[in-house]
Amino acid sequence: MWWQRTLTLRPRSRGFHLVTEEILGQLPELRQARVGLLHLWLQHTSASLTVNENADPAVRRDFERFFNRLVPQDEPGYEHDYEGPDDLPAHFKGSLLGVALQLPVSNGQLALGTWQGIYLGEHRDHGGARRVVATLQGEAG
Numbered sequence: 008m009w010w011q012r013t014l015t016l017r018p019r020s021r022g023f024h025l026v027t028e029e030i031l032g033q034l035p036e037l038r039q040a041r042v043g044l045l046h047l048w049l050q051h052t053s054a055s056l057t058v059n060e061n062a063d064p065a066v067r068r069d070f071e072r073f074f075n076r077l078v079p080q081d082e083p084g085y086e087h088d089y090e091g092p093d094d095l096p097a098h099f100k101g102s103l104l105g106v107a108l109q110l111p112v113s114n115g116q117l118a119l120g121t122w123q124g125i126y127l128g129e130h131r132d133h134g135g136a137r138r139v140v141a142t143l144q145g146e147a148g
Contacts, residue, residue: 008039008040008043008143008144008145008146008147009142009143009144010036010142010143010144011140011141011142011143012033012034012036012140012141013050013138013139013140013141014030014033014034014138014139014140014141015033015136015137015138015139016029016030016127016136016137016138016139017029017136018133018134018135018136018137019127019129019134020129021071021093021129021130021131021132021134022067022068022071022128022129023067023068023070023071023126023127023128023129024067024126024127024129025061025067025124025125025126026124026125026126026127027061027117027119027124027125030047030125030139030141031117033141034141034143036143037112037115037116037117037143038115038116039115039147039148040112040115040143040145040146040147040148041113041114041115041145041146041147041148042112042113042114042145042146042148043111043112043143043144043145043146044109044110044111044112044143044144044145045109045110045111045112045117045141045142045143046107046108046109046110046141046142046143046144047107047108047109047110047125047139047140047141048106048107048139048140048141048142049106049107049127049137049138049139050106050137050138050139050140051101051106051134051137051138052097052098052101052102052106053094053097053098053100053101053130053131053134054097054101054106054127054128054129054130054131054134054137055100055101055103055104055105055106055126055127055128055130056104056105056106056107056108056125056126056127056128056139057104057105057108057125057126057128058108058110058119058123058124058125058126059123059124059126060122060123060124061119061122061123061124062122067126070126070128074100074103074104074128074130077103078096078099078100078103079096080092080093080096082096091132093130093131093132094131096130097130097131097134098130100128100130101128101130104128108125110125112143112145114148115148
């Protein structure tokens with residue numbers, strides 16, 4: 008079976024946000040897959056998707072601090088600043104982390120590890136709602 012849908016994630020402040028449940032809440036068809044792969048594609052260049060720690064919120068805050076040091080916002084010499092000083096640094100962070108995930112599906116659920124969750128990295132001060140194309144391929148069970 009193949010199935011595809013565009014999901015909308017609610018607007019969030021700048022930072023890293025656990026969005027696993029928000030994504031799963033929009034994918035009831037996932038429960039039909041005995042085995043498969045879920046591909047998530049974020050349709051934006053100033054945000055990112057990644058998988059990491061889902062229990063301690065300090066990890067997400069530390070991610071934000073780390074990436075802000077790695078890609079400082081007020082670095083002189085950036086040419087692409089049409090949408091403000093957070094514009095180009097957001098694109099850098101999006102490229103570093105990526106906009107796609109491929110996740111295993113087993114018995115109608117994501118086969119994530121015990122402490123794994125899906126993060127949305129919101130790299131803009133006011134990024135707005137974010138669209139994710141979800142493509143499920145697998146075998147119904």
